[in-house]
Amino acid sequence: MISRRKFLNLALTFTAGVLFSRSKISLSASFPQFFFAQLKYRGGDWDPNPQFLEAITEELELRTSIDGMQERRVITLTDGDLFYCPFLIMAGKYEFDPLTPQEREILRRFLTYGGFLFAEDTVGAKGYGFDLAFRREMKQVLPGHEMRKLPADHSVYQSFYLIGSIGGRQRVNPYLEGITIDNWTPVIYSQNDLAGAWSKDTFGKWVHECIPGGELQRSAAFKMGINIIVYSLTSDYKKDVIHHPFIKRRQSL
Amino acid sequence: MNLSQVTIAPVFPLWSILVLFALGLAATFAQYRVTRAKLGSSRALGLSLLRLGAILFLVAFALNPSLLTTREHKVSPVIGLLIDTSKSMAQPEANGKSRLDEAKTLLTEGSSPLLTSLREKFDVKLYGLEESLKTLRVDELNGLKAEGVKGDVEGALSELSGKNTLAVLFSDGKVKWDDSPTPGPPVLVVPLGNPAEYKDILIKAVRAPSLGFRGREVVIDVTVRGYGYSGLMLPVLLKDGTKLVTAKNVRLPIPSPGETTLSLSFTPEEIGQKNLSISIPEQFGESLASNNRVNLSLKVVRDKIRILMVSGTPSMNYRFMRTVLKNDPSIDLLSFVILRTPTDILNVPTQEQSLIPFPVETLFAKEIRDFDLLIFDNFNYSLYLSPHHLESIREFVRGGGSFAMIGGPHLVNEGRFGVTPIGEILPVRFPDREEYRRGSPSTVRVSRSGNTHPITRLTAEAMGEGINPSSFWREMPSLDGVNLFEPKSSATVLLESADGSAWPILIVSNFGKGRVLALGTDYSWKWYTGWVAKGRGNLAYLRWVDRMVRWLTKDPSLDPVQVTFPDNSGFAGQEIEVRVQLQEEEFSLNLGAPITFSVFNPDGLKFDSKIRPSILPGEYLASFVPQRAGVHKIRVETSSGQFEESVVVAGVLDTLDAAPDHEQLKAIATSTGGKVVSSREGLLNEIEAYAQKGETRFSEERRSPLWATPYAMVLVLGFLVTEWYYRRRWGLI
Numbered sequence: 001m002i003s004r005r006k007f008l009n010l011a012l013t014f015t016a017g018v019l020f021s022r023s024k025i026s027l028s029a030s031f032p033q034f035f036f037a038q039l040k041y042r043g044g045d046w047d048p049n050p051q052f053l054e055a056i057t058e059e060l061e062l063r064t065s066i067d068g069m070q071e072r073r074v075i076t077l078t079d080g081d082l083f084y085c086p087f088l089i090m091a092g093k094y095e096f097d098p099l100t101p102q103e104r105e106i107l108r109r110f111l112t113y114g115g116f117l118f119a120e121d122t123v124g125a126k127g128y129g130f131d132l133a134f135r136r137e138m139k140q141v142l143p144g145h146e147m148r149k150l151p152a153d154h155s156v157y158q159s160f161y162l163i164g165s166i167g168g169r170q171r172v173n174p175y176l177e178g179i180t181i182d183n184w185t186p187v188i189y190s191q192n193d194l195a196g197a198w199s200k201d202t203f204g205k206w207v208h209e210c211i212p213g214g215e216l217q218r219s220a221a222f223k224m225g226i227n228i229i230v231y232s233l234t235s236d237y238k239k240d241v242i243h244h245p246f247i248k249r250r251q252s253l
Numbered sequence: 254m255n256l257s258q259v260t261i262a263p264v265f266p267l268w269s270i271l272v273l274f275a276l277g278l279a280a281t282f283a284q285y286r287v288t289r290a291k292l293g294s295s296r297a298l299g300l301s302l303l304r305l306g307a308i309l310f311l312v313a314f315a316l317n318p319s320l321l322t323t324r325e326h327k328v329s330p331v332i333g334l335l336i337d338t339s340k341s342m343a344q345p346e347a348n349g350k351s352r353l354d355e356a357k358t359l360l361t362e363g364s365s366p367l368l369t370s371l372r373e374k375f376d377v378k379l380y381g382l383e384e385s386l387k388t389l390r391v392d393e394l395n396g397l398k399a400e401g402v403k404g405d406v407e408g409a410l411s412e413l414s415g416k417n418t419l420a421v422l423f424s425d426g427k428v429k430w431d432d433s434p435t436p437g438p439p440v441l442v443v444p445l446g447n448p449a450e451y452k453d454i455l456i457k458a459v460r461a462p463s464l465g466f467r468g469r470e471v472v473i474d475v476t477v478r479g480y481g482y483s484g485l486m487l488p489v490l491l492k493d494g495t496k497l498v499t500a501k502n503v504r505l506p507i508p509s510p511g512e513t514t515l516s517l518s519f520t521p522e523e524i525g526q527k528n529l530s531i532s533i534p535e536q537f538g539e540s541l542a543s544n545n546r547v548n549l550s551l552k553v554v555r556d557k558i559r560i561l562m563v564s565g566t567p568s569m570n571y572r573f574m575r576t577v578l579k580n581d582p583s584i585d586l587l588s589f590v591i592l593r594t595p596t597d598i599l600n601v602p603t604q605e606q607s608l609i610p611f612p613v614e615t616l617f618a619k620e621i622r623d624f625d626l627l628i629f630d631n632f633n634y635s636l637y638l639s640p641h642h643l644e645s646i647r648e649f650v651r652g653g654g655s656f657a658m659i660g661g662p663h664l665v666n667e668g669r670f671g672v673t674p675i676g677e678i679l680p681v682r683f684p685d686r687e688e689y690r691r692g693s694p695s696t697v698r699v700s701r702s703g704n705t706h707p708i709t710r711l712t713a714e715a716m717g718e719g720i721n722p723s724s725f726w727r728e729m730p731s732l733d734g735v736n737l738f739e740p741k742s743s744a745t746v747l748l749e750s751a752d753g754s755a756w757p758i759l760i761v762s763n764f765g766k767g768r769v770l771a772l773g774t775d776y777s778w779k780w781y782t783g784w785v786a787k788g789r790g791n792l793a794y795l796r797w798v799d800r801m802v803r804w805l806t807k808d809p810s811l812d813p814v815q816v817t818f819p820d821n822s823g824f825a826g827q828e829i830e831v832r833v834q835l836q837e838e839e840f841s842l843n844l845g846a847p848i849t850f851s852v853f854n855p856d857g858l859k860f861d862s863k864i865r866p867s868i869l870p871g872e873y874l875a876s877f878v879p880q881r882a883g884v885h886k887i888r889v890e891t892s893s894g895q896f897e898e899s900v901v902v903a904g905v906l907d908t909l910d911a912a913p914d915h916e917q918l919k920a921i922a923t924s925t926g927g928k929v930v931s932s933r934e935g936l937l938n939e940i941e942a943y944a945q946k947g948e949t950r951f952s953e954e955r956r957s958p959l960w961a962t963p964y965a966m967v968l969v970l971g972f973l974v975t976e977w978y979y980r981r982r983w984g985l986i
Contacts, residue, residue, distance in 0.1 A: 002817065016673045025483075029734045030691070030693070030694050031733050032691075032733075033277060033568055033570075033734075033775060033776075034568070034569075062597065062598055063593065063597055063598065063599065063600065064567070064592055064593055064597060065565065065566040065567070065591050065592060065593055065594045065597060065663075066565065066566055066567055066568075067662070077701065080786060082786070083782040083783060083785060083786035084713050084730075084779060084783065084786075086569050100586070103916075109785060109786075112571060113781075113782065113785040113791055114572075114576070114781060114782060114785070114791075117784070119267060131266075150586075158607045159607065160592055160606065160607060160608070161601060161605055161606050161607065162604070162605050162606060164605075172980075184576075190390070206554075223601075229567075230567050230592065233567035233568055233569060233571065233572055234567045234572060234575075234590055235572050235575065237575070237588065237590060238607055240587070240588065242587065242609070243609055244610040247607055250603065250604045250605075250606075250607070
C-alpha cells in the first residue's frame with residue numbers, strides 16, 4: 001500500500017514532468033549523467049535550432065546504452081555549473097560579440113581540463129558570420145592550437161558507427177574540424193548544421209529539409225551526432241589496440 | 254783534525270764581514286803611517302801587526318768556524334711477526350689443530366720457543382693481520398682468534414714500509430694480494446695448512462638481480478667450486494624459504510680443484526620481498542659445510558599494473574577515470590565499454606558499426622590472472638557474465654587480485670548481488686529497498702578510518718594550497734547519484750554522504766589475499782571538474798584515483814613507511830644502517846609522536862638497535878648489529894600502525910673459500926724479496942740471515958765550534974794587551 005507521503009511525492013514529480021518536459025530547464029543543483037548544455041553568448045543568434053533535442057535523444061536511447069535525458073540546459077560561460085556539463089553546444093548563424101577576457105579564461109580552463117564543446121555554424125558561410133567569430137575566439141582561447149580537419153581515422157568517425165559521410169541539413173564540408181590537445185579533441189566544429197537535421201516540430205515533423213541528399217543525409221547526420229556524443233564520453237577509446245583488427249576488417253568489407 | 258773537517262757558518266752576512274775586514278786593514282795601515290813617523294818603521298810595523306792579528310781573529314770568529322766529526326752506527330731491523338687472523342685460519346687440519354693454533358705452536362712451544370729466541374736477539378713486534386694491522390702484546394697471542402676478514406698484506410707492508418722491519422708472515426695464503434710491486438720490507442712466509450688434504454665444495458659466487466619483475470624470468474648465476482670431489486654430480490637447489498623453487502644438477506670439474514657455473518631461473522608470480530637460498534647438500538668429508546649455502550633477497554615488483562576495466566555505458570566517469578589510468582606510464586589499461594545493450598536496436602549492417610564482441614570467456618575464464626585489478630564501472634554484469642565467470646573473479650581476488658566496483662544505476666542488478674560470488678567478495682550489500690538514488694545531491698565526509706587511510710589521506714600538494722585536510726572532502730562537489738549500500742561488518746568505510754543519511758560512499762575490505770573497493774557513485778568525475786572550476790587544479794582527483802589503484806594492487810610505493818637497506822646488507826657482526834622514511838601524510842600525522850624501531854633475529858628474538866632522526870624531515874637513520882646470519886625482521890611502529898620488512902644477513906662463512914693457497918704465499922715472498930720457510934729451525938736461521946742483510950748503518954755527525962773556547966779569547970786579548978803595553982812603553986799613551 002502506498003503511503004500518503006510517497007503519493008504526494010509521485011504526484012509532484014509527475015506534475016513537474018508534464019510542466020517542464022521538452023522545455024529549456026534552467027540549471028539546478030543536480031546534474032544528469034548526460035545532457036545537452038546550450039551556450040548562450042552575446043550578439044548573433046545563440047539558439048538557431050531550439051527543437052533539436054527530442055529526436056537525437058530518442059536516437060541515443062534507441063541505439064546506445066547511454067541514458068539520454070531529454071533535457072537541454074542553457075548556460076553562460078560565467079555560470080559556475082559550466083564544469084558539470086558533459087556536452088556543451090555552441091551554435092549560431094551570425095557573428096557574435098567577442099568574449100570577455102574572463103570568459104575566454106574560463107572556456108580555456110574548461111576545454112583544457114576535460115570539457116567538451118561541439119560548435120556548429122548553421123549557415124555554413126565560410127569566413128563570415130558565426131564561422132568568422134568562432135574561429136577568431138578559438139584562436140584567443142586556445143592559442144597555439146589550430147583548428148584542423150579531423151583525419152578520416154579520428155576516433156569520432158569510429159566511436160559507434162563507422163562513418164562514411166557526415167550528413168547534416170546542408171552539405172558544406174565532407175569533414176569535421178576540431179582542436180586536438182594530446183590525444184583528446186575537446187572542440188569539434190561542424191558547418192553542416194547537424195542539429196538542423198535533427199530538429200522536429202511539436203507535431204513530429206522535420207523542421208528542415210536536408211539538401212541535397214534528403215533523408216539519407218539526415219540519417220547520416222544522426223549517426224554523426226551519436227558518434228560525437230559517444231566520443232565525448234569515451235575519448236579515443238576506439239584507438240585501443242584491441243579494436244584495431246575489428247575496425248580494419250569492417251572498413252575493408 | 255784536518256782542514257776538510259772545518260766548516261764555517263758566518264754569524265753576519267759574509268759581505269759585511271769582508272767589509273769589516275777591509276775597514277780593519279785600512280785602519281791598521283793608517284795606524285802604521287801615523288806611528289812610523291813617531292817610532293820608526295820597525296816599531297810601527299810591530300804595533301800594526303799586533304793590531305792586524307787581533308782584527309784577523311775577530312773576523313775569524315765572525316765566520317764561526319766549527320769542527321765536524323762523523324761516527325758510524327749499525328742497527329738490526331725490528332722483526333715484525335704478522336699472524337693472519339682471517340676466518341680461514343680457523344679451519345682445522347688433519348691433526349685437529351686450526352691453522353692459527355699451528356702458528357701459535359710454532360712461536361711459543363718447544364724446548365726453546367721461537368718467539369723467546371727471537372726476543373733475545375731482536376726487537377720483536379707482534380701483529381694480527383686483518384684488513385689492517387693490529388698490534389698485539391705477547392700475552393695476547395694465546396687468546397688470538399681467527400675471526401677477521403681477509404687479511405690485507407699489501408696494506409700491512411705499506412704500513413711497515415720505512416720502519417726498518419723484517420716481516421714474517423704466518424698465513425694459509427687466503428689474503429689480499431694482487432702481486433703488484435709494493436714498497437715495504439722483505440717478507441719471510443711461513444705457510445700454514447695443507448692444500449693437498451683440503452676437501453670442500455662451496456658456492457663461490459652468486460650473481461643475482463636484487464630486483465625482479467613479476468611474470469618475468471629471473472636468472473641467477475651460481476659458481477660452484479670443488480676441492481677433492483672431481484667429477485661428482487651434485488644438485489644445486491633454489492628455495493624460497495623452505496619451498497623448493499627450482500633445482501639443477503652440476504658436475505664438478507676434473508681435475509680438482511676447479512669450478513663451474515650454472516644458471517638457475519624461475520618466474521616470480523607474486524610481488525614483494527623474497528628471501529631465497531641457494532644450497533648444495535653437504536658431502537662426506539667436507540672441511541666446511543656452511544659455505545654450501547647462500548642466502549639472498551629479491552624484491553619482486555610489477556613492471557606495470559595491469560587493469561581490466563569494464564564500463565556499463567559511456568559516461569563522464571569512464572572518460573575521466575580512463576584518462577587518468579591511460580596517462581600513467583606504470584599502468585597498462587585494457588578497457589571495454591558496453592556501447593549498446595541487448596535491448597538497443599542497431600539500424601546498420603555490421604560493417605557500418607564499430608562495436609566489437611565482448612570476449613567474456615577469454616577475459617574472465619582464461620586471462621583474468623594476467624591482470625592485477627579488475628574494475629566494474631556501472632556495469633550490470635548479470636547480462637554478460639555466467640556463474641563460472643563470477644566464480645573465476647572470486648578466485649582471482651582470493652588469490653591476490655584486486656577488484657573495484659564503481660556504482661551507478663546499471664549496477665543494481667535487481668539486488669541480486671548477495672547470492673553471487675561477486676556479492677561474496679564485495680565489502681557492501683544492498684538493503685532491501687531503493688538501490689540507487691539520483692537527484693538528491695550530497696556532499697561527502699571522511700570517516701575516522703578514512704582520516705588515516707592511504708586512499709583518502711592525500712598530501713597537502715594534492716589537496717591544494719590552504720585546504721584544511723579535515724574539511725577537504727566536505728568541500729568536494731556534491732554527488733548527484735549514489736548507490737544505497739550497506740557496509741559489511743568486515744568492511745572499512747572511508748567516505749560517507751554528509752547530507753541526510755550517512756550512506757557509505759567509498760568502502761574497502763580484504764578478501765582472501767586480495768583487496769576490494771566499492772565506490773557508491775557514478776559522479777566522482779565531479780571531483781575533477783568541480784575542483785578545476787574552483788581553480789584548484791586536477792591534482793586531487795589524479796592522486797585519489799592513483800592511490801585507489803595502488804592501494805588495491807598493494808603497490809609498495811603507497812606504504813606509509815619506506816625502509817631502505819644498503820645495497821650490500823653486510824655480514825653477521827657488522828653494523829647495518831637502515832634509512833626509514835615516513836611518507837608526507839604519515840609524517841604530518843606522526844609529528845611529535847615517537848617512532849620505534851625493532852629488529853628480530855631469525856629465531857624471532859628482539860635485539861638491540863638504534864634510531865635517530867636525520868636532518869631531513871620525516872627521515873630517520875637506524876642501525877643494528879646482527880649476531881647471526883639469516884632473515885632478520887625489521888619493525889617500525891608509528892602512531893598509525895606498524896610496518897614490517899625483512900633483510901637477509903649473510904653469514905661470515907658464506908662463500909668462504911678456505912683452501913690453503915700456498916702459491917699465493919710464494920708470490921708474496923718472491924715479489925718482496927723474501928722467502929718461503931717451512932721448518933722452525935730454518936725459520937730462525939733465515940730470520941737471522943735476513944736481519945743481518947737488513948742491518949742499517951747510519952753516521953752520526955758532531956759539530957764542535959772552534960771559536961767558543963777561552964783560548965781564542967785569550968789570544969785576541971793577548972794581541973791587544975801586548976799592543977797596549979808597547980804603546981805605553983814607547984810613549985804613545
